[in-house]
Amino acid sequence: MAAPHPSRTLLVLGGARSGKSRHAQARAEALDLKLVYIATCEAQDEEMADRIARHRADRGARWTTIEVPLQLAEAVRAHAASDTVLLVDCLTLWASNLMFAERDAEQETGRLVDALTAAAGPVILVSNEVGLGIVPDNALARRFRDVAGRINQRIAEVVDEAVFLAAGLPLKLKGQSLIG
Amino acid sequence: MAAPHPSRTLLVLGGARSGKSRHAQARAEALDLKLVYIATCEAQDEEMADRIARHRADRGARWTTIEVPLQLAEAVRAHAASDTVLLVDCLTLWASNLMFAERDAEQETGRLVDALTAAAGPVILVSNEVGLGIVPDNALARRFRDVAGRINQRIAEVVDEAVFLAAGLPLKLKGQSLIG
Amino acid sequence: MAAPHPSRTLLVLGGARSGKSRHAQARAEALDLKLVYIATCEAQDEEMADRIARHRADRGARWTTIEVPLQLAEAVRAHAASDTVLLVDCLTLWASNLMFAERDAEQETGRLVDALTAAAGPVILVSNEVGLGIVPDNALARRFRDVAGRINQRIAEVVDEAVFLAAGLPLKLKGQSLIG
Numbered sequence: 460m461a462a463p464h465p466s467r468t469l470l471v472l473g474g475a476r477s478g479k480s481r482h483a484q485a486r487a488e489a490l491d492l493k494l495v496y497i498a499t500c501e502a503q504d505e506e507m508a509d510r511i512a513r514h515r516a517d518r519g520a521r522w523t524t525i526e527v528p529l530q531l532a533e534a535v536r537a538h539a540a541s542d543t544v545l546l547v548d549c550l551t552l553w554a555s556n557l558m559f560a561e562r563d564a565e566q567e568t569g570r571l572v573d574a575l576t577a578a579a580g581p582v583i584l585v586s587n588e589v590g591l592g593i594v595p596d597n598a599l600a601r602r603f604r605d606v607a608g609r610i611n612q613r614i615a616e617v618v619d620e621a622v623f624l625a626a627g628l629p630l631k632l633k634g635q636s637l638i639g
Numbered sequence: 640m641a642a643p644h645p646s647r648t649l650l651v652l653g654g655a656r657s658g659k660s661r662h663a664q665a666r667a668e669a670l671d672l673k674l675v676y677i678a679t680c681e682a683q684d685e686e687m688a689d690r691i692a693r694h695r696a697d698r699g700a701r702w703t704t705i706e707v708p709l710q711l712a713e714a715v716r717a718h719a720a721s722d723t724v725l726l727v728d729c730l731t732l733w734a735s736n737l738m739f740a741e742r743d744a745e746q747e748t749g750r751l752v753d754a755l756t757a758a759a760g761p762v763i764l765v766s767n768e769v770g771l772g773i774v775p776d777n778a779l780a781r782r783f784r785d786v787a788g789r790i791n792q793r794i795a796e797v798v799d800e801a802v803f804l805a806a807g808l809p810l811k812l813k814g815q816s817l818i819g
Numbered sequence: 820m821a822a823p824h825p826s827r828t829l830l831v832l833g834g835a836r837s838g839k840s841r842h843a844q845a846r847a848e849a850l851d852l853k854l855v856y857i858a859t860c861e862a863q864d865e866e867m868a869d870r871i872a873r874h875r876a877d878r879g880a881r882w883t884t885i886e887v888p889l890q891l892a893e894a895v896r897a898h899a900a901s902d903t904v905l906l907v908d909c910l911t912l913w914a915s916n917l918m919f920a921e922r923d924a925e926q927e928t929g930r931l932v933d934a935l936t937a938a939a940g941p942v943i944l945v946s947n948e949v950g951l952g953i954v955p956d957n958a959l960a961r962r963f964r965d966v967a968g969r970i971n972q973r974i975a976e977v978v979d980e981a982v983f984l985a986a987g988l989p990l991k992l993k994g995q996s997l998i999g
Contacts, residue, residue, distance in 0.1 A: 472806055474771065474950030476968020506958070588805055590654030591834065592772020592952020593780050598686070600953050608656020608806075615806035623805045625948055625983045626832055626968075626975035628992040632808040652986055654951065768985055770834030772952020773960050778866070788836020788986075795986035803985045812988040 468575050469583045470614055472632070473624030474591075480548055482624055483583045484518060490581065493543040496524045497534050499553040528556045532570035539578035550614065551587035554607040564606045568613045575617060584618070586611050647761045650794055652768050652812070653804030660728055662804055663763045664698060670761065673723040676704045677714050679733040708736045712750035719758035730794065731767035734787040744786045748793050755797060764798070766791050827941045828978040830992075832948050832971060838987030840908055843943045844878060850941065853903040856884045857894050859913040888916045892930035899938035910974065911947035914967040924966045928973050935977060944978070946971050 469486060473479040487494055496518060502508035515524055527534040531553055538545055547553075557564045575582055588611065590604050615621045620634030649666065653659040667674055676698060682688035695704055707714040711733055718725055727733075737744045755762055768791065770784050795801045800814030829846065833839040847854055856878060862868035875884055887894040891913055898905055907913075917924045935942055948971065950964050975981045980994030 470806070474948060474968070475954070475964050476950050476972070477948075478972050586806075588654060588657075588951050589953050590656050590951075591768050591770075593769050593775050593784060594655070595953050604655050604953060608654070611806035612656070612658050615808050621806065621808055623810065625992060626830070626946075626971035626981065628975050628981055630810055630983065630990055630992065632805060632810065650986070766986075768834060768837075770836050771948050771950075773949050773955050773964060774835070784835050788834070791986035792836070792838050795988050801986065801988055803990065810990055812985060812990065 467581045467620070468578070468618040469581070469634075470611075470618045470621040470632075471583065471585045471624060471629075472588050472611060472615070472621060474588060477624040478627030479585050479587075479624050480514065482622070482627065482629060483546055483548065483585045487544045487546050487581075487583055488521070490544050492580065493540075494522045495538050495543055495545050496522045497531070497538070497545060497547045498524055498526045499528055499531065499547065499549060499556060501526060501528050501556075528553070529560055529562065529567075532567065532574040535571065535574040535578060535582060539574070539580050539582065541579045543580045545578070545580070545582045547582065547584045549585040549587060550610050551589060551607050554610050555603060558603060558606060564610060568610050572613065572617050575614075584614060586614070588623070647800070648755050648758070648798040649761070649763045649814075650791075650798045650801040650812075651763065651765045651804060651809075652791060652795070652801060654768060654771075657804040658807030659765045659767075659804050660694065662802070662807065662809060663726055663728065663765045667724045667726050667761075667763055668701070670724050672760065673720075674702045675718050675723055675725050676702045677711070677718070677725060677727045678704055678706050679708055679711065679727065679729060679736060681706060681708050681736075708733070709740055709742065709747075712747065712754040715751065715754040715758060715762060719754070719760050719762065721759045723760050725758070725760070725762045727762065727764045729765040729767060730790050731769060731787050734790050735783060738783060738786060744790065748790050752793065752797050755794075764794060766794070768803070827980070828935050828938070829941070829943045829994075830971075830975055830978045830981040831943065831945045831984060831989075832975070832981065832992070833984030834948060834951075837984040839945050839947075839984050840874065841987065842982070842984055842989060843906055843908065843945045847904045847906050847941075847943055848881065850904050852940065853900075854882045855898050855903055855905050856882045857891070857898070857905060857907045858884055858886045859888055859891065859907065859909060859916060861886060861888050861916075888913070889920055889922065889927075892927065892934040895931065895934040895938060895942060899934070899940050899942065901939045903940045905938070905940070905942045907942065907944045909945040909947060910970050911949060911967050914970050915963060918963060918966060924970065928970050932973060932977050935974075944974060946974070948983070 471479050471483045502511050590608050595601050621632040622629035623632050651659050651663045682691050770788050775781055801812035802809035803812050831839050831843045862871050950968050955961050981992040982989035983992050
C-alpha cells in the first residue's frame with residue numbers, strides 16, 4: 460500500500476447479480492496485502508448454504524473468511540490492520556440481520572462508521588441497492604428498504620470512493636480509485 | 640440567482656431511500672430564493688401521515704408546503720415566480736394519483752411540460768425509478784410501472800439537468816449543475 | 820459505416836420503461852445500413868400481443884422483424900452482415916425463454932458471445948436490469964434474477980460499448996460511442 464494513503468474505504472453498490480462481490484474481490488486482490496473476508500450471512504437454509512460454499516470456493520485460498528452477522532463494528536476494529544484489506548459482504552444482509560435481532564440500525568451504523576474512520580488499513584464494503592423496484596406489498600419489506608437505504612446513504616457519505624455496479628461494470632458515484 | 644439563467648429545471652431520479660428528496664432540498668436551499676414545496680402525496684393511512692409529518696419537520700421553517708395530488712400543471716403555473724424555487728416531490732406518487740383518479744397521464748404530463756416551459760423561476764422535480772426489479776405479478780403494478788416510466792422519460796427530455804441518485808450520491812444523466 | 824470499425828457491439832441496459840428500445844433503435848437508425856430487429860418475445864397472451872404489435876408499428880417500415888425466442892446465436896450468425904445492423908431485443912426475455920425450455924443458459928450465452936465475436940456487422944443488444952428491487956419471495960424469480968444477471972455480465976464483458984438507461988438518458992458503463 461502506497462505510503463500517503465494508509466487507509467482507504469470503498470463502497471461497492473449494485474443489484475443482485477451485478478458483479479458487486481467479484482468487483483470488490485478484484486479490487487482487494489490488486490493490493491499486496493492480507494485478505495480478510497467478513498461475511499454477514501449465516502447459512503439459514505440449503506439455498507443459502509450452497510451459495511456460501513460456492514462463493515468461498517470461488518474466492519480461493521488467499522482469503523481468510525469470518526462470519527459476522529451482527530457485530531460488524533467490532534469485527535472491523537478487531538481485524539483492520541495496515542497489512543490487511545477487509546472486505547465486508549454485504550451491508551444489506553447485515554441490515555436484515557439487525558432487523559430480525561431488533562437492533563437499532565442507526566446506532567449500529569454510527570458505530571460502524573466510527574470503526575471505518577479508525578481503521579488502519581483499507582476496508583471495502585459491498586451493499587445492495589434494493590429500492591428501484593415497485594413499492595413492496597408488505598410493511599416489513601418497506602421498512603427493510605428504508606433501513607437498507609439509510610445504511611447505504613450513511614456509509615456512502617463517509618467512504619473515500621463509491622461505485623454503482625451494473626452488469627459487472629462500475630459507474631463512479633464519488634472519489635478516486637485509490638484501492639486496487 | 641445569476642442573471643443569465645432566470646429559469647432552470649432539474650429532475651432528481653432515484654430509488655426509495657436513495658436521498659432524492661434531501662438532494663433536491665439541498666439544491667433548492669442553495670439558491671437565495673423563496674422555497675415552495677409541492678407535495679403530491681395525501682395522507683391516506685397512518686404510515687404515510689407519519690412520513691409526511693416527519694418530512695415537513697425535516698424541511699424546517701424556510702419552506703412553504705402545499706399539497707397537490709393531481710393538479711400539478713396548475714400548481715406550477717400558480718406558484719412559479721422569479722423569486723421562488725418550486726420543489727415537486729414526487730412525480731411517482733402523482734402518477735399513482737392520476738391512475739386512481741382515472742386521468743389521462745400522457746395528457747397531464749404534456750400540460751406539466753407546458754407549465755415547466757413557461758415557469759419564470761427554477762423548478763426541481765423528484766421522481767422514483769421503479770422499473771429495475773422483477774416484473775410485478777399483477778397487471779395494475781405493471782401498468783403503473785409503464786405510466787411512471789413514461790412520465791420520467793417525458794420530463795427527463797425537457798429538463799435542463801437530470802441526475803440519478805444512489806446512496807445519496809448523484810450520477811449525472813444530463814446537463815450542467817445550474818441549480819443550487 | 821466507417822471503414823476502420825466494420826463490426827461493433829453495443830449493450831443497452833436499463834429498467835422497464837427506461838427508453839432502452841427507443842435508444843437502441845435510434846442508435847441503429849443513425850447508421851446507413853439495413854435494419855434487422857430480432858425479437859426474443861413470442862406473443863403468449865393478449866397483453867404481450869398488444870405490446871408486440873405496437874412496438875412493430877412504432878419501428879416503421881425500415882425494419883425487418885424476426886422472432887427468435889431461443890436460437891439467438893444461430894440468428895446472429897445467419898443475419899449478421901457488413902451492410903446490416905442487428906438489434907436484439909431483449910436478452911431478459913431470452914433468459915426467461917431459456918429457463919422455461921430448460922436450456923443451459925451459460926452454454927447458450929457462450930454460443931451467443933461466439934456469434935457476436937464473429938459478426939461482420941454491428942449488433943446492438945437490449946437487456947433489462949432486474950436485480951435492483953427487494954429479493955423476490957419465490958425461488959423461481961430469484962433463479963431468474965441470477966440467470967438474467969449472469970447473462971448481462973457476460974455480454975457486458977465482451978461488447979465494445981455498454982450504457983445504462985434511466986428515464987431515456989444513457990449513463991456510460993464502458994466504451995466509446997462507435998455505433999450510431
